[in-house]
Amino acid sequence: MTIEGGVQYSKIAEIKGPLVVVDDVENAAFDELVEIETNEGERRLGKVLEVGNGKAIVQVFEGTTGLSISGTKAKFVGKVMEMPVSKEVLGRVFDGLGRPKDGLPDPIADKFIDINGEPMNPEQREYPKDFIQTGVSVIDGLMTLVRGQKLPIFSGSGMSHNLLAAQIARQASVVGKQDDFAVVFAAIGVQYSEAEYFRRSLEESGALKRSVLFLNTADDPAIERIITPRVALTVAEYLAFDLGMHVLVVMTDMTNYAEALREISAAREEVPGRKGYPGYLYTDLSTIYERAGKLNGRKGSVTQVPILSMPSDDITHPIPDLTGYITEGQIVIGRDLFRQGIYPPINILMSLSRLMKDGIGEGSTRADHAEVANQVYDAYSRSQEVRALAGIVGKAGLTEIDLKYMDVGDTFEKEFLTQATDENRTIEETLALLWKIVSKLPKNEITKIKDKFVDQYYKEE
Amino acid sequence: MASNSALESTIDKILKNTEKNILTNIKSGLDESQQKLDDAIPKLESEYDKIISNGKKEADKIEKQITGASDIGVRNKQLLVLEEAVERVFSSALEQIANADRSGDYANLVKTLINEAIQILGTSEVTIFTNTKDKDVVQSTISQFSGAKLSSETIECLGGIKVKSKDGAMTFDNTIDARIERLKPLIRKEIAAKFGVGN
Known part of the structure; x- marks a missing residue:
């Protein structure tokens, strides 16, 4: 903050949309803060968008409604907005x-x-x-x-x-x-x-x-x-x-x-x-x-x-x-x-x-996080394909494994995705829910998770 | 008599069978209920843990709400009290400036203010405005600036000058009021520091 600047100019050449063009301006800088004073003494803030040929284009933040060419003054503050x-x-x-x-x-x-x-x-x-x-x-x-x-x-x-x-x-x-x-x-x-x-x-x-x-x-x-x-x-x-x-x-x-x-x-x-x-x-x-x-x-x-x-x-x-x-x-x-x-x-x-x-992973969330997330992505993607298929052939035309994937999709949306606006789940709760979804699949469908994690967290229903 | 004993033996058999059935049923019922109880224990424990954990979460939430609201409330009151104190310091300082003696160094200050304004406007062809109190000081100083003229109009300010280019297109406000206004945020910080707030 300095005491430099502060020159007020009273020659307004043009007011166009949110812009005010000020004439005969010397030493204005790009982005310099400008105080626009209306006829009624109201003050608005703006900044310099362009300078050159003795003109400065000022963008008025509070809009130019109510400003007139005569009587409006523009004070160049000598600093950028802070x-x-x-x-x-x-x-x-x-x-x-x-x-x-x-x-x-x-x-x-x-x-x-x-x-x-x-x-x-x-x-x-x-x-x-x-x-x-x-x-x-x-x-x-x-x-x-x-x-x-x-x-x-x-x-x-x-x-x-x-x-x-x-x-x-x-x-x-x-x-x-x-x-x-x-x-x-x-x-x-x-x-x-x-x-x-x-x-x-x-x-x-x-x-x-x-x-x-x-x-x-x-x-x-x-x-x-x-x-x-x-x-x-x-x-x-x-x-x-x-x-x-x-x-x-x-x-x-x-x-x-x-x-x-x-x-x-x-x-x-x-x-x-x-x-x-x-x-x-x-x-x-x-x-x-x-x-x-x-x-x-x-x-x-x-x-x-x-x-x-x-x-x-x-x-x-x-x-x-x-x-x-x-x-x-x-x-x-x-x-x-x-x-x-x-x-x-x-x-x-x-x-x-x-x-x-x-x-994610060990030391930040949990070692199995990446793998269980990948498996859920994969399963949900497959459930969407199965849903589309069911739309054509009907549920009766689906295989047992297809039905399991449909179930995964439903559980994902109802239990994992759905959450109250004031419900704050910890990462442990989130991972437990991810494993609940994965556990709906038979073990032979779990291809993206290491066996040691499957042995530790998989709970067959 | 033979038929009676046969009847009694049949009844005994039926009674024994019934007794056996009832005992079996009771035993299986007992086993079943025992099993259900055994099964229920982990569920109960998990439900218990869930209730406790939800209760803790809720308690944490309420604690945060209460402490958050009171912290903010206290801080806001502190800000208002501080602002009031800063404003009091300001008004007392302004009063002192307004009543300050215009002799001595004040003429030098006015000279500096005019010089600064002329430099910033980039022209010495200027009209100078001041308040009634400073008119004489400004008038005596102005002779050192060729092209500068004192306006007959006076302005309301604590002191200092306002300089306008002759064509009226440019104005530079170098009154004490304007300088204080420009520096107010820094002065507020200094005053607050005296009250032990901030750096």
Whole structure:
């Protein structure tokens, strides 16, 4: 924070969508914070998108509604947007721009950090390999989350991704270690009722004291959504790398973020890419997702669970498509399972955690974890084929072994996948359920598990 | 008599058979119930463990809820009390600044403020605004800056100056109020540190 800058300009050349073009500007910098003052003295924040030829294009976070060319003033603050951080941010609720929303004063800052973050030196990155228990069986058992990973949830409109996000935020913990754990929750363009649900859910479970909430609701200006994930990640990085905490960042809904990006891109008259999103969508998303990880010699970690709703459940849509290139796997919410009333309706056959193999096994979960998970994947996949076959030939046309696989599929969905929203299963309970499913198969069908584990855990019914 | 003894022997047989059947039934019933009891013991134990484990989970959850809510409640009250104290320090400091003596070094401060503003705006063709109290000091200092002119309009502030380029397109607020506002987060931190909060 300096006393430099602070020049106020009163020549507004143009107001276009969320952008304000200021004339006769000298010495403005890219990303510099701008305070826009309206005729009525109201102040809004913005940032410089482009400078040149004596003009500066300013993106106004709170929108340009009500601004007029005459009388509007733009003050260039002389610094980029910063988030005041300290340990006191834990248990606080902020809006999408990082301003207190809980009626309490601004946190007394230990540091002011540029919200764009510092790039992580790739050479300094440590490979993520420590297990995070979410208490959700299907995630812990079959698509395990590890510290420093970025594992998105791909969902569709109206499905229960927010319930799942809140459950993960409430229940996530580091098992068997006394390390500090924190959750940073960024709600981007969610409905008011959803934002309230997140806040209440964390409050009532007592998890709020180790959480920081950033709430940008659907009626907040869309442009604010560009900032929300960045302020959330800034706080997460501070908690992780300055205070040594293990931080889980849940961001929902990244689709709203991409929509805001498209809005700005359209206002800047940029050449549109796929479905009107800017051509730099991939690069832009990576500046958010790549802020997850662990650093050599630092105690903490930032783990990301971004949630995005796929328009028309289309997994080839640019947002999930480009997200998938950057992240390390995906959890896909299935419409069919959701319609059947199953919670969480995770389609395991389309889901995958690429770093799971390094975060499970002896010393982190249990030695048999990988093998029993593979066997269940295999059995469930086979049960889906058998179900499809039964749809054609009828159940009577199935062999005895086919019927067993059908039973496996049913048990998997009813007993393993289905879980109450307040049910926090330990990894031992999850593995016991996986073995219960495997035990429905005759021993000669178990081909992916070592005999010693079969002898130890298989219980024929 | 012979027929009576035959009858008695038949009845005896029937009674013995019935007795045997009843005893067998009782024994098998006993065995069966014993077996059921034996079978039930591990189930009972597992149910017992499940109930205890669920109870523990529930208790942990409630404990977390209670301690979490009270921790947050206490912390929030502490934040409010601290903020109140910081605000009091601020208002007392502002009062002192407003009533500060304008003689001595104050003219040098005004000179520095004007210099800084001219440099930042990049032009010396400026109009300077100040409050009624500082007008004389500013007027006497302004002669050192060619192109600078003191506006007849006064502004409301604790002290310092506001500088506008002649064409009115650029303004730099270098009042004491604006400088305090710019540095407020850092000053808050310093004040909080005096109360033993933060670094």
